[in-house]
Amino acid sequence: MQVRACQIGGEIGDAAARMAAIRWLVIDAASDGADVVVFPELALSGYGADEAIRTGAEDVRGAAVREIQRLADENLISVVLGMAIADENRLLNAALVAMPGRAPIVYAKQHLYEAYEKALFAPGSAASPIFEIAGMKAGVLVCFDVEFPERVRELAHAGAEVVFVPTALPKSPTARFIAETVVPVRAFENQIFIVYVDHVGSDERFTYQGLSCIAAPDGSRLTYAPDDAPDMLSATLDLADYEESRRANPYLGELALHRRG
Secondary structure (H helix, E strand, O other): EEEEEEEOOOOOHHHHHHHHHHHHHHHHHHHHHOOEEEEEOOOOOOOOHOOOHHHHHHHOOOOHHHHHHHHHHHHEEEEEEEEEEEEEEEEEEEEEEEEOOOOEEEEEEEOOHHHHHHHOOOOOOOOOEEEEEEEEEEEEEOHHHOOHHHHHHHHOOOOOOOOEEEOOEOOOOHHHHHHHHHHHHHHHHOOOEEEOOOOEEEEOOHHHHHHOOEEEEOOOOOEOOOOOOOOEEEOOOOHHHHHHHHHHHOHHHHHHHHHOO
């Protein structure tokens, strides 16, 4: 699988400016041969847009989802990004997965972070479905979700080989530890790939950590972005390159044996 991860600036602007930037980045990733391109949490509105997130939210039949699906279909590339989804009387902090020729997948963030998110969104209650991109089984989480080992482990048990994580990680010493250490550990303890994609810079409410990364089953970061500038990361994900790590660290298999015993 060829992956492109887009760490975008928090200051890009309103929804129209953000859609224009995303459109260009999708087309660029497709032209470089990527199978999937991944953007941050609430990439379409900006994470710090507050009540404008609520007023601009659409359901899955809305114009924004249709445009992302059109980009996926016309450029033959899968697109993963964070956006607000209006679901009847609830607002969801969601990840959208648009794959060419397939119905969009929406996953709602299960673990909302602190008062800002909890005032805007309702928590999701369902695990990500497992879907296939470029011959690999994938799942999706949003930001804070990945910091709970249970959320990643349940996707790994369901067969995920790669987990995409749109995030909006505000800058702090703890956030640096999460991006540089916790995310690679989640990849290692499940022997999977994790594609973790943050904003960078600032919007009207938050300053972001950046440090987006693509982590491998052996706990290494195949590539990572800086903490102070937008960046585009590219990597090839192939589990065959990590057969020895998966053999030497058979955590999932041992847990399965324990449950059967």
